[in-house]
Amino acid sequence: MDRSRFAPTTSGPAHPGTLVAALLCWLDARSRGASIGLRLEDIDPTRCTSLRAHELRDALAWFGLDWDDESRQSDHLPAHERALDRLAAQHELYPCDCSRSEVKRVGLRAADGGYRYPGSCRAQPLPAAGWRSCDSALRFRLEPGWIAPPDESGLDLAQDPAAAMGDPVLRRRDGAVAYQLAVVVDDAEQAVTRIVRGRDLAPSTAIQVMLQRSLGLATPAYRHHLLLLEEQGGKFAKLHGAVGWRELREHYSPERLCGFLARVVGLTESTDETSPRELVADFDWARISRDDALIRWRDGELSCLGYRPAETEPGVS
Ligand code: GLU
Numbered sequence: 001m002d003r004s005r006f007a008p009t010t011s012g013p014a015h016p017g018t019l020v021a022a023l024l025c026w027l028d029a030r031s032r033g034a035s036i037g038l039r040l041e042d043i044d045p046t047r048c049t050s051l052r053a054h055e056l057r058d059a060l061a062w063f064g065l066d067w068d069d070e071s072r073q074s075d076h077l078p079a080h081e082r083a084l085d086r087l088a089a090q091h092e093l094y095p096c097d098c099s100r101s102e103v104k105r106v107g108l109r110a111a112d113g114g115y116r117y118p119g120s121c122r123a124q125p126l127p128a129a130g131w132r133s134c135d136s137a138l139r140f141r142l143e144p145g146w147i148a149p150p151d152e153s154g155l156d157l158a159q160d161p162a163a164a165m166g167d168p169v170l171r172r173r174d175g176a177v178a179y180q181l182a183v184v185v186d187d188a189e190q191a192v193t194r195i196v197r198g199r200d201l202a203p204s205t206a207i208q209v210m211l212q213r214s215l216g217l218a219t220p221a222y223r224h225h226l227l228l229l230e231e232q233g234g235k236f237a238k239l240h241g242a243v244g245w246r247e248l249r250e251h252y253s254p255e256r257l258c259g260f261l262a263r264v265v266g267l268t269e270s271t272d273e274t275s276p277r278e279l280v281a282d283f284d285w286a287r288i289s290r291d292d293a294l295i296r297w298r299d300g301e302l303s304c305l306g307y308r309p310a311e312t313e314p315g316v317s
Contacts, residue, residue: 002034004194010040011047013244014059017228020261024225025196026065031283038067042074043177059245063254064276076186080177083185083215088131095136096121110165112203117166138171147206152223159206168207184208188217199224199310227292242297251300264293264304
């Protein structure tokens with residue numbers, strides 16, 4: 001049986017984009033009889049609080065989504081540390097003291113829209129006392145080479161991560177384990193076989209597959225889906241700031257919101273009230289829009305302004 005998961009970072013309130021991602025992941029699992037867990041990704045101490053984690057959980061339950069199990073990423077630290085032990089033993093970890101602004105100053109762009117680390121500290125060895133004794137950030141030494149994980153939606157995930165993204169930080173200077181490592185380790189520990197997530201994460205997939213290979217872990221199936229976008233200063237960005245769940249629920253019932261979102265992603269032909277459970281029987285990825293949806297929140301009302309083709313291509317740097 002397939003095993004899936006929805007893994008939101010608990011750094012802010014649920015917004016319509018969070019709910020669409022959760023809905024698509026949940027419908028994919030429920031419609032194929034797979035099990036699905038909720039994993040609250042709460043390991044960034046600078047952004048995640050337990051209040052936010054609770055609120056996110058409540059928002060998903062309010063929307064009508066249930067889970068076969070729930071976990072918190074912060075409970076998995078021993079497994080993350082074991083993975084760092086293994087990578088250190090394989091000489092794939094190195095300390096790096098470059099600041100974010102130094103990396104930015106070099107000016108190399110990464111495929112995910114950020115700045116690519118130029119590899120300045122690549123030759124630095126770990127201290128003889130091991131990675132735990134190190135105050136610097138720890139990076140993963142990526143071997144150059146193309147990697148082409150399949151994507152069920154047909155998205156081209158082929159990338160040479162060393163060239164397109166640069167060596168990722170796996171443990172930050174403040175001691176926090178970074179997303180790229182935690183996600184790979186947790187998916188394996190939780191025996192996840194299917195990953196359904198937003199297209200903003202597509203450029204990270206090749207790095208994650210490289211990490212799986214270094215750690216001797218299986219690669220799950222991937223499917224990346226459309227994003228909800230909002231206009232910000234004349235540009236379109238992933239919908240975030242426009243409206244959070246607290247405000248949203250003052251204006252929308254879960255059924256009305258589900259009706260709107262189901263229509264936006266292409267699942268239904270009208271915005272009639274519905275619920276995740278009612279959508280399971282007819283769920284079909286072929287009906288889901290490939291293009292991102294432009295959403296506006298104004299005067300307590302969500303509207304869809306249109307669609308636009310995705311911009312990011314995992315291999316583009
Ligand atoms: N925690 C990540 C996020 O909320 C998603 C993890 C994943 O699905 O790979 O963006």
